Amino acid sequence: MSHNIKEIIKNLSVDCVIFGFERGCMEVLLIRRAINPQKGMWALPGGFIKKEEQVLDAAQRVLKVTTGVDDRYLEEVGIFDRIDRYPLWRVFTIAHFALISPKHYALVPGIDTSEVRWFKLSDLPELVFDHQEIIDRALVRLRSRIRTRPIGFELLSKKFTLPQLQRLYEEILGHEIDKRNFRKKVLKLNLLKKLKEVHKTKKGRSAALFMFDTVNYNKLKEDGFIFELS
Amino acid sequence: MSHNIKEIIKNLSVDCVIFGFERGCMEVLLIRRAINPQKGMWALPGGFIKKEEQVLDAAQRVLKVTTGVDDRYLEEVGIFDRIDRYPLWRVFTIAHFALISPKHYALVPGIDTSEVRWFKLSDLPELVFDHQEIIDRALVRLRSRIRTRPIGFELLSKKFTLPQLQRLYEEILGHEIDKRNFRKKVLKLNLLKKLKEVHKTKKGRSAALFMFDTVNYNKLKEDGFIFELS
DNA sequence: GCAAAAGTGTTAACGTTACACCCATGA
């Protein structure tokens, strides 16, 4: 056993599906590999777990290196374990998904990475290993979570409008929602504080800006809720 | 890299929280360790993953060795990764939960095991490592799953009565349910076929026996449903 | 003033909850 805290565990990695939301579309943050195997191809940000590190800390480290942020919503999705998923030796990876608000963070290619950028979920490039499968499962998880936890908000700026929030839910859930029913339901959660500011859109009427009521927000995050709308 | 298919991966194990239901109580299957560390103490059935094995296969192997059955409901709960959770070296374990019907299976102590037996969930012995924590999280998962998948049935015999099913739900959810509302809701799922047989109880009126309608059962397992009753 | 997007209430259908008595069986 080494006591070098930096030493990595060669058969255990983490990968992060980092979701963002811009201009009405879900996006995923991908990196371009600068090393072999599969040098030059697009992949999920990830890395090996260190000898003295916990899994979630490793995922947080990857998130920090890729986006410069920590302390965002991050959740374990599950283990991916196909025997030949990594070509050089056997690697189990623990997939996570994270929600961040794209505008706010400067992307910096990490070590072993030549490029970082957002891709629309509907327009992903070919990915290395089993990373497409990981994204698919993360998305299933996200869709399920958004119906019982108020995590959708993590994808928006601190101040946001109800039409933005609605488009986010429509995009993730994959179907349209009635505007009046949506507003009724969201406002009844006692989660939002209406601000005096408005958000000017290019065309049409300006939309009122909202923020969370942090107290109720954290309570709801713990307790969960049911969000179902046809 | 060895090509010995039996060789184990020393830092990755699986543990199974095997739930059962007898006489109105949830039970968990535990084994007594016949080897060190913690020889003689009670633990979850588990084992190291083999070099050429997938995680779920390892969990299924553990289930088979412990209970003699395969092909029961088995689901990944998550990874447990505290750095010192295993005293000899670093071991990550992937926790699973399984649902089986206790009566049906002969328990055979596996290798490295001196004893296997069911414990009431409300009366567990002291457990090794972080196994109590694993059970707690598996239970949270089970409670959540039972509200969206018809997995409760996996804990009962092929033929069962509605009062049995209701007590199962009450036990898992932790609160009482109105008998009439429960029956209405369950029967409306179109999941059960009423048999002509009855189950004789020691006292009182006999209860009608039911089985699944397999077709609707599998459909509901895939689609999910919402089961909420106060 | 017109195009574009924001904002606003009511009703009908449905699902959930609460609630009390009769029935079959074994001792």
Add this chain to the structure above:
DNA sequence: TCATGGGTGTAACGTTAACACTTTTGC
């Protein structure tokens, strides 16, 4: 015949679903 547990229906309530017009704003 009585004690025990199984089996049944209805009304009030709350939630969800469907639906169309007015308001604000920039050009």
